[in-house]
Amino acid sequence: EELQCLATWKDGRNKYLVGTLKFVGRNAVNNEDKF
Numbered sequence: 001e002e003l004q005c006l007a008t009w010k011d012g013r014n015k016y017l018v019g020t021l022k023f024v025g026r027n028a029v030n031n032e033d034k035f
Contacts, residue, residue, distance in 0.1 A: 008015065
């Protein structure tokens with residue numbers, strides 16, 4: 001698994017992470033999950 005961080009920011013107590021999580025060799029149909 002590899003997490004590529006695109007942006008992070010802090011809002012009060014909450015910390016947000018925007019990135020792309022790639023699963024290598026686990027799902028051949030869709031190997032990218034974006035959150």
